[in-house]
Amino acid sequence: MANLYASRSKKFMLLNAAFLIGVILASLFYAGRSAFIPLYICAWIGAIVCLFLRSRVYRMLFIIVAIGILAGIARFVISEPTQTAEHIKFYNGLFATFVGVVGEEPKASFNQKQKFLVEVEHVERVNDAHVQLSDSVIGTVAVYAPQFPARKAGDELEVTCALQDTSEFGKGAQAEKLHKDGVWAVCDDARIRVLAENRLARGAGLLNTFRTQVDAHVQGLFNEPYAGLLGGILYGARAGVSAQLLTDFQRTGLSHVMAISGYNITIMVTALSILAVYTGMRRQHAFWILTGMLILFVIFTGASASVVRAGVMGFLVLLARQMGRGSAITRVLLLSASILVLFNPRVLMFDVGFQLSYLSTVGLVYGVPLLEKIFDRVPEMFGLKEITLCTAAALIATTPLILYQFGRFSLIAPVANLLVLPFIPMTMAFGFAALILSFIWTPLCAVFAWIAWVPLAYIVQVVSALSRLEFSSFSLRIALPVMAAYYILMMYVVYVQTKKLNAL
Structure with a gap:
């Protein structure tokens, strides 16, 4: 507690965490603007209680948590428009x-x-x-x-x-x-x-025109279902994907692959950074090159809100690998989440792309160090061990959310994810390169398109084959309390195991 009192960064982390908790509470229990009035009463009661706390540390702790939670609830409440003729x-x-x-x-x-x-x-x-x-x-x-x-x-x-x-x-x-x-x-x-x-508006019009051109170029590069699949993986467009293929992805627990989120982006940038270092590139150079590629990716895929959030998550993973310090990246994760939620408080509980983004990022940042011993026997050739490790960490972090949101339990999801996810970085990298080159030089873009087609065809074949298995999946939607209990337990395990690793 004394460390908390002395450390400004820890106070700031606590304030950010309390703000997010306030948004979650408002999301779950909000019942109209009138419900906000009792919160002011509770705040005054809390202030009076603080006066009777002898410990300055506990008094400060109570005030920070109360301010953060009230700010989160207030931000959620004012996001609802007032009932006036102007709306x-x-x-x-x-x-x-x-x-x-x-x-x-x-x-x-x-x-x-x-x-x-x-x-x-x-x-x-x-x-x-x-x-x-x-x-x-x-x-x-x-x-x-x-x-x-x-x-x-x-x-x-x-x-x-x-x-x-x-x-x-x-x-x-x-x-x-x-x-x-x-x-x-x-x-x-x-x-x-x-x-x-x-x-x-001029800016929005230019972005929309560019998105339309991107769609046209993707359709020109690939036939269906590969064009629709690449569009889904890169920027969440599913228009060209058949209903049967969408069902196959659901049955195999791979629906998240075609939801634009940090899940795909974080796995892609992690794999590319591993391969860059494996080929002899300095880590710092790889960081700046991949950051530039992320910016290009956001621009070329339309810069929608979901794509920007996915890009932020990808950058956080790169930053975590560059910094290599758990406490520092924890502060960055909390701050970035608070900023994104401050702009739109409803994404925290009601945007599956945002949730997948953060959970996959958390899995990569905190889960990978804890799982390294389990994957000791996986060959390190071409970074295969670390890519598989990152895939498993992201899968562990996101599976309960997928069950809660999509309501389907796939018995073969672990196998399907381990077979498919390592190929997502290659698909995104070469597909994105082909897309960029299609605006510049068509002959060279055809080469990259052919390379991107290989993992796309592989993914379609694997998903179609696994989905035909009679025991592949069944309906299972877990309740919110069950999911919450899982993540609370996961946070506790990560906290305990991380302390043990740091003590070594």
Whole structure:
């Protein structure tokens, strides 16, 4: 405790951890803005209790934890828009006509519909004459419409529909996943009229145009299902992947492979850094080269929020390998998580990509040193031992989350992951190189595309073969308390074992 009192860095770590705990508590138990009032009362009670604590250390500890938790809860609460005429949420339950711009490319949804998010500019009319309309309305509406005609990012639309509250459209976590994307109203079976095209802001428009070109180049480099698989691995695009192949990935416990997250990125940068050092490159040079490659990767795959977060996780893994100090990287992990959650507090509990990113990073940073003895007999040729070790560490860290989120237990998932994940870095590296070169020099890009096709074909064949086994998987969704208990136990084991390693 004395060390905590004297160390500013430890106080800061504690504050960050308390902030994240506050966001988690709000995510689980939030019941409207009115529920925030009792927290102020509790805060004052806590302040009075602090006055009676004799120990300055415990008094300081209590204050830091209380401030962090209250700040986390407050940040989650204010992320919900107020119920005023200036926000589209105000018009839920009404039949309305509004004008807005499609913010990103539509995605396939349930019942053979396309889903796209519309950034509202203003509401033209509603079916209630007593409602006073605002001149300017903000907010995002999730619009579900027939697949044809297909809409495009940048289309300015006039949409007429019955606006539904997200809680009516999807229960619990489903509604929160919409809130995570800033969606507070849902529009189904809408009448849509296109008013204009290419209405995105300059920066967003350029990024969207570039993403469209990236999709076209990937489709030009590979046939299906390889184009769809590479798009899923690189930037989470699954449009070209068949329903059967998606089912095969679920049955083999590999759904996470096609979710853009730090899971794939961290494994890729870890493997590339291992291979770079193995070939004689200095660790510091490898760090800066791979950091530059990460920046290029984020730009070339569209720089969406999920891709940026994945890039941050990849950089943290590189930083951990460069620093080699557990306490320092712990501070960096907590700080980066707090910053990302500060921008969007709902990603912590309702964004599976964000969760996979952090858990895989934690597994690589803390799990690898603890598992080294188990993999002593794995050959070190071409970095195979360390790549397999990193794959196993990431798998141990993420399996409970995958069970909780995807609700399927794969008996062959460990085998499938160990067979497939070591080839993900090669797939991403050569696929990304082919993508970049396709903008520069087509003959050379074809060489890299052929190399990338080899692991892509291997992955498809392995997944298809394993999924046909009758005992491959069955439905199993673990409850949140079970997952929480697993991770609490995992943190305890890591803490104890790390202390033993440091004592040697």
